[in-house]
Amino acid sequence: MYAWLFRSLPGPLLVQILLALSILAGIVFLLMQFVFPWLSQYSPLNDSTLESLTFPATSRGEGTPT
Secondary structure, three states: OHHHHHHHOOOOHHHHHHHHHHHHHHHHHHHHHHHHHHHHOOOHHHOOOOOOOOOOOOOOOOOOOO
């Protein structure tokens, strides 16, 4: 499939290489901008198993433990 794509690109070898790299960069851009953000909402990788650690306010009015 890649050989067919490379052979179907117009121009000499250098132009074909530049076109193939620009097509690859366009595909990566589309994946990063649209596909991966949409897909991340279905991924369990961002689910945290730790709760945020909060401390009660002390008598001095600070929120950090002594």
